[in-house]
Amino acid sequence: MEDGNYEKLVHLISKSSSLPRDEIEKKVVAKRERISGLISKEGAAQIIAAELGVSLDGGKLKIDELLSGMKKVNVVGKILNISPVRSFTTKNGKEGKVVNLIVADETSNVKVVLWDLNHIVKIEKNEISHESVVEITNGMMRENELHLGNFSEIKLSGEEIGEVKTARVVKEKKISELNMGDNAKLRAFIVQAFEPKPFNVCKECRKKAVQEGDYFTCAEHGKTIPEKRFLMNFVLDDGTGTIRAVAFHENLKNLGFADFENPEILARQREQILGKEMFFSGNVRMNKFFNNQEFSINAIEGINIDELIAVAGKNGI
Template sequence: MIILSLDEKINKIIEKTGLSKSEIEQKINEEIKKMQGLINEETAIYIIMKQYGLEDKEIIKRVNVDKDIPINNLNHQLTNVCVVGRIIEIIPPREFIRKTDNKKGLVSRFLLRDNTGEIWVVLWDEKAKYVETDDFRINSLIRIVNGNIKKNNKGDYEIHIGAKSDLEINPPDIESNNYPKINIEDHHFKISSLTPNMKNINIKAQIIFKEQPRIIEKEDKILSILKIYVQDDTGNIPIIFWNEDVVKAQEFREGDIIKISGLYAKQQFNNSSKLELVFGRSSKIELINRIDENSVKDIRDKFKKDYLDNETKVIYPKTTEINYIKDINSENKYIIKGFIAKEINRITIYEACENCKKKIENCTCDKKIQSIGFRAILNIIIDDGTGTIRATFFGDKVEKLLNLTAIDIKMEIEGENSDHFYQQINQKLIGRELLLIGKAKFSKFSNQYELNIFNFEFINAEKEIEDLLPKILKEENINSD
């Protein structure tokens, strides 16, 4: 049947009965109350629609369908396409701010597969909620009617569901056996396709780094935690294990190729631009293949150098004392506390090798550049009352500061509303107090010391300093110096 949103169903009832929206909402509440709260709005509306004879005549009706097009025959020259396939991945709705009017919008996605290929389908605003309806699930057979073909920023085709588009679940004229179902347990997400708040995630990946278990105290409870980093052919991501699940994770070692099901994706606490996966109660972990640890030494060392050293080792000075800016007089590592004192009017974005993170022209990799990405550089002025210093943020530290990815920043500063973008970030950041750690370097150009930032945290109150220091320092590393 064609999926209608709650508002569309209410409008159907209004057209049929002449009742007002408030009268229909009252009837919905009465049905829910009659069933003692055991039904939701969706079910209540369904009951009301049946009462007015809308089920067969108005909702479960056939749509006018042109010839269904195989996915591998789709191209951007086609318009108002009809495509049939099975849903094999669902990305839940997320909010965004439109550049045209600065209003909130909603977008969701699902991956459609037929016997010829796969394609992502993008739903906007009210229709983005379709993916949360009861009939919309993995392996559901669906027909897209009047879809629009567009290219994404990677050059791949997508189907966009517009105002004139429809989705038809389990179309009666389609032989379902012609569209084989996937085995959900054997279906694995690629790491690069994960988004915040996704649930029931299955992945197949290799363990490339495994931290030592730690004991932490949280809300008067003693908890154990273990973090492992895994990698597939699209990227890497940390997985968090808690308490008794730490014991399960300890059975596996670096190099193991594993299959994990039932994971949950969330934003990292210290860096909202990056994700981590959480191993929960219903999660399962299974060994696929055990590889000699020595054979993955190069992979592990490269990962530690590229991803971990910048997050851990290089940010540990030999002291935990907070320094005054006026006392920075040598090329050493310093911790400072200060506020952002000057407006930001320039952010530099450059193309970089994804391997060494350097500009393309400065790439020092032995191998030919395999992947190119964008990295950001941002200079801000920090004032601590004793003086000011220019602080330079690189890469993911810029993303953390602005809570945006490099590609999003690039789109904003190159767009028509770039002035408005800078105005927004200045309103958000000017006067914000930070706890920063970095290495001082003397600039011949400015004839003073500047600070290259390794890590930082926002400060909301003076009492938070003691809580924030452990986030940018590791006590065991400091004590070992």
């Protein structure tokens, strides 16, 4: 995008949010500082727009345009998968339900989480089912999921959707090209590996369990039995830049970590992975504690040099 586009963007945001231009620009500068300048002015302006609930085109977005933190998201897509409806008891003793969908268009697909009973009943009654084309309005992006609350809407759409992307779209990117919310695959070196940190998850949904006195609770399941897990932070470097990354349990096992409680074994394993070059797939999100950008790893693969040479050969390199 050129500078003229940035100006247009600020103008649009200012008009729709009734905030003065210089205030928008201040927010852009602050946002870029907070995420260490890893993002362009235009990218930061788009996040500000999303945070202010300003819809830049006033219409629908393609699924690959969705960014973490966006509010008032409108998309149309085809349902590829519906999870069973799960019931739970909320903290204040009410019955809650949740259902996950995978919704796809020509560009990508996204996990959609329904929390509102009025939406869920449409699934239960089969009004909305597998392969239905649906229009979603007023959704909200939390990390890489589109969440629908009681201000959102999901309904059948008459729109025709052709070939949809059924595979998760992960583009290979350079660290210097990463933006908030990106799904990407990096080829990078591990240049730092920090001390692993234990945390507790709910045994049922594997989400974070919080200690309250002598028991643990989960947002979804209330009082729960915790399972101890570990996470580790890394710094990745691919020559274009560095980024702080986080990997959890299963992926740490794939990196060769077998024992987190034995300091000697752990020290050896930490040393062994330093300088290793691997493929890391994941997404760029905000670390809420440090308030900086972080690459959350969901898959790690070794680099198969023979395969790379074969591909290069096929491409005539």
